[in-house]
Amino acid sequence: MDVQTFTQVCVNALLLGGMYAVISVGLNLIFGVLKIINFAHGELIMLGMYSAYWLTTLYNLNPYISIPIVAMLLFLVGVAIERVLIKPILKAPEVNQLLTTAALILVLQNLALILWRADYRGVSVYVPTITLGSLYIPGTRLAAFVGGLITSLTLYYVLMKTDVGRRIRAVAQDPEIASVLGINVSVIQTLTFGLGALLTGIAGTLLIPIYMVNPMVGGTFGLIAWIIIVLGGLGSFVGALIGSFIIGFIEAFVGALISLEIARVVAFMIFIAILFIKPTGLFGEKARV
Amino acid sequence: MKSLKLNRIIPITLILLIGYLIPIIPLPPYIMHVFILVVMWAYLSTAWSILGGAAGQLSLGHAAFFGTGAYTTYFLTVWFGLPPLMNLLVSGLTASLLSVVIGYPCFRYGLRGVYFALATIAFTEIMKDLFIYLRELTGGSLGVWMPVLPEGITTLYFLGKEAYYYVITTLYVVLMIIINLMGRFREYLTAIREDEDVSASIGINVTRYKLLALMISSFFVGVGGAYYICYFRYINPYVAFGLDTSLQMVLIGIFGGMYSFWGPLIGSVILTPIGEYLRITLGGTYVGSHLLIYGLLLILIIRFLPKGIYSILESIYSKYLVRGG
Numbered sequence: 256m257d258v259q260t261f262t263q264v265c266v267n268a269l270l271l272g273g274m275y276a277v278i279s280v281g282l283n284l285i286f287g288v289l290k291i292i293n294f295a296h297g298e299l300i301m302l303g304m305y306s307a308y309w310l311t312t313l314y315n316l317n318p319y320i321s322i323p324i325v326a327m328l329l330f331l332v333g334v335a336i337e338r339v340l341i342k343p344i345l346k347a348p349e350v351n352q353l354l355t356t357a358a359l360i361l362v363l364q365n366l367a368l369i370l371w372r373a374d375y376r377g378v379s380v381y382v383p384t385i386t387l388g389s390l391y392i393p394g395t396r397l398a399a400f401v402g403g404l405i406t407s408l409t410l411y412y413v414l415m416k417t418d419v420g421r422r423i424r425a426v427a428q429d430p431e432i433a434s435v436l437g438i439n440v441s442v443i444q445t446l447t448f449g450l451g452a453l454l455t456g457i458a459g460t461l462l463i464p465i466y467m468v469n470p471m472v473g474g475t476f477g478l479i480a481w482i483i484i485v486l487g488g489l490g491s492f493v494g495a496l497i498g499s500f501i502i503g504f505i506e507a508f509v510g511a512l513i514s515l516e517i518a519r520v521v522a523f524m525i526f527i528a529i530l531f532i533k534p535t536g537l538f539g540e541k542a543r544v
Numbered sequence: 545m546k547s548l549k550l551n552r553i554i555p556i557t558l559i560l561l562i563g564y565l566i567p568i569i570p571l572p573p574y575i576m577h578v579f580i581l582v583v584m585w586a587y588l589s590t591a592w593s594i595l596g597g598a599a600g601q602l603s604l605g606h607a608a609f610f611g612t613g614a615y616t617t618y619f620l621t622v623w624f625g626l627p628p629l630m631n632l633l634v635s636g637l638t639a640s641l642l643s644v645v646i647g648y649p650c651f652r653y654g655l656r657g658v659y660f661a662l663a664t665i666a667f668t669e670i671m672k673d674l675f676i677y678l679r680e681l682t683g684g685s686l687g688v689w690m691p692v693l694p695e696g697i698t699t700l701y702f703l704g705k706e707a708y709y710y711v712i713t714t715l716y717v718v719l720m721i722i723i724n725l726m727g728r729f730r731e732y733l734t735a736i737r738e739d740e741d742v743s744a745s746i747g748i749n750v751t752r753y754k755l756l757a758l759m760i761s762s763f764f765v766g767v768g769g770a771y772y773i774c775y776f777r778y779i780n781p782y783v784a785f786g787l788d789t790s791l792q793m794v795l796i797g798i799f800g801g802m803y804s805f806w807g808p809l810i811g812s813v814i815l816t817p818i819g820e821y822l823r824i825t826l827g828g829t830y831v832g833s834h835l836l837i838y839g840l841l842l843i844l845i846i847r848f849l850p851k852g853i854y855s856i857l858e859s860i861y862s863k864y865l866v867r868g869g
Contacts, residue, residue: 292658340843344847349657350657353657354602354794354795354798354842355843355847357604357791357794358842359839359843360839361788361791361795361835362836362839362840364835365835365836365839369836478665478669482666516674516676516677517677519669520673520674523669523670523673527646527666530653530655530659530663531650531655534659
């Protein structure tokens, strides 16, 4: 690998990392912070991608402009899922949440399959590719990278500095104490789940100019999101950000040197190893539940 | 306890008889095919439930063992010309050995709940990607076809469906007998499911029993995978190591009742024909509708009937049959 290829792969890795940050940030909020298990995270991203696709195709809307609409749509979807499916089983064994959301994968995937068929659908947006000497930086990927960073930082700010953020963190730390302090725990849980889903809407919109969407696309994204938040340490936003870049670099380099399948294998192996050796993740402090 | 066992023997014998006698009725091949699928999924789901139900370790990656079983039989048959009937057994053993690779560290480091589920999914994905990558060896994403062999029990190649039905029914019976013989082992697993820490404190070797449950479970799932390729004659990595395959075992078990012997059979008897019917009638226009219905049913069952359909039958049984007599 010469210097030129090396720099190009580094750039690719950074861009990929930024994109993974936006994929995983919603899950980090729902599971990392609030400990609600959502296996259907990738399927929410899939819904976000379809929403952006249809807004672009039917109303000729630029995906980057449709971000607030898709985000609001997914927020509503998230609130509905939490209210109808998650809330009634919140006190049941953890396994029930896991299974319900695993069943939700089947429902959402196949609903999409029935409604929109198995075809791969994509939108083409013209974003200029930046050329720096011999380096190529595709504009759509740069947009996802920047979007990922902005989204992560905004969420960090909301959680740390705003009133709602403080309430969410209070519920995360101890729901009972939080309710004694006058926080409506149930509403905060619904809101947080909705917020997590909103973030998948942003992710889906940023992804649609890069990847084609089909009903099965969520599987890969969902698993990568889980890997990243476990790797980085549950609930740690800095950790998840670093985790995203670690996975980005692994995929870019192993993918360039050997093959994409082996890149995925290496990422999964590191994930399993982290589960064994340091289940709190690289940057997590809290004990495992 | 003795009367309870006698109580159990009568329905078991009855169900076995009915099961074995079905092919005597001349049924169209397609109906026979549905019967085969019903028993096959009951078998796979029962095997899964040894770990997932009895021991309460929610594996969402049993496709890893299913796929390993299927491909092992393919390799042994095509490369070495070994008889598929024997390969069935070797496939089970291979799957069982492989399960130690993921299971031992998982249990040794005490991975539970969602973390165990994630580790099993990731492991299955690794298998899938490796099988796609090593295309010279495995046929890659295009999959592999079993060769045409002389008809017979040693080759597990039959022209009629009836023989395939007898084979899977026999496998299911063997599995049920072995589960019934587990006795105290099952009680240990139940204790581990109810409370791992307490079980460890009263001297149950939690790691060892969980691993043993996984090895038995994956052995039978591996044999099931081997049967699958002998019957369907074709497999690819997306089916062999797919999340859908894992989830199907799980949800049939949960639907019927994963803590009971008969739960997975009940689940399969209800769900598999519904799935096949929807696939046939709506398959052309609405691909995937059967999985949509599966998913919805599963959500309802977990919410309103967490112990599955079996728990309804059980309460009817104890209300009208036991008290009445």
